Amino acid sequence: SQQGEEDPQALSIQEGENATMNCSYKTSINNLQWYRQNSGRGLVHLILIRSNEREKHSGRLRVTLDTSKKSSSLLITASRAADTASYFCATVNSGGSNYKLTFGKGTLLTVNP
Amino acid sequence: ETGVTQTPRHLVMGMTNKKSLKCEQHLGHNAMYWYKQSAKKPLELMFVYSLEERVENNSVPSRFSPECPNSSHLFLHLHTLQPEDSALYLCASSQGGGNYYGYTFGSGTRLTVV
Numbered sequence A: 001s002q003q004g005e006e007d008p009q010a011l012s013i014q015e016g017e018n019a020t021m022n023c024s025y026k027t028s029i030n031n032l033q034w035y036r037q038n039s040g041r042g043l044v045h046l047i048l049i050r051s052n053e054r055e056k057h058s059g060r061l062r063v064t065l066d067t068s069k070k071s072s073s074l075l076i077t078a079s080r081a082a083d084t085a086s087y088f089c090a091t092v093n094s095g096g097s098n099y100k101l102t103f104g105k106g107t108l109l110t111v112n113p
Numbered sequence B: 001e002t003g004v005t006q007t008p009r010h011l012v013m014g015m016t017n018k019k020s021l022k023c024e025q026h027l028g029h030n031a032m033y034w035y036k037q038s039a040k041k042p043l044e045l046m047f048v049y050s051l052e053e054r055v056e057n058n059s060v061p062s063r064f065s066p067e068c069p070n071s072s073h074l075f076l077h078l079h080t081l082q083p084e085d086s087a088l089y090l091c092a093s094s095q096g097g098g099n100y101y102g103y104t105f106g107s108g109t110r111l112t113v114v
Helices: none
Strands: A005-007 A010-014 A019-024 A029-037 A043-050 A055-058 A061-066 A071-076 A085-093 A101-103 A107-112 B004-007 B010-013 B018-025 B031-037 B044-050 B053-057 B064-070 B073-079 B087-094 B109-113
Touching (some): A005 A085, A010 A019, A019 A107, A043 A055, A043 A061, A071 A085, B018 B031, B031 B073
Antiparallel strands (some): A005 A019, A019 A071, A029 A043, A029 A085, A055 A061, B031 B044, B031 B087, B064 B073, B087 B109
16 A cells, blocks of 8 residues: 655756655654656665654755654755656555555656756 | 666566566575556555565465565566556565665566556
């Protein structure tokens, strides 16, 4: 069953602009993860943020987590055409199986040169 | 390459055929997964193996049969599939479950059932 839900479903920006994607989820989590998927390929793990963390950075990526609102955001700064991909949030629910990573439907990001 | 290799990349099969998807990981991970990705739907977890034992089976029809002979190899045996089974099948691996580390995915097998 779907846990995370990304917003917006699609986002189109110009190269150099920042891109922000949001994820909302329903139940308490152990951690939340973001993945990228280029068209028709496998997913690539970007970042994992634990339920007791509020913000995490990795290169041009910044992830925030607000457990009171059950939401997370992924910010990509200074976007490049190569960032064009679908981005998914996924959660490991607290109290559930730690082998069950549940994904949302994703945000399709298009970065125009 | 991610360290998780899936073969074949593309597969077209008839509804009466029997075929197998193969996944191999070179990362020393101890858990492996099959996911199904259909258009406009979230990724669906199908099966999970940890230390070669199946730990999750998400109500998948019996026409899908997984096999994990060792911690590096995972198969998905397919028989008498339906057209709605056409999808991208993704294999992933991890060290332990998802509590501490992310998953590493293969590039997937694009399956078309005709």
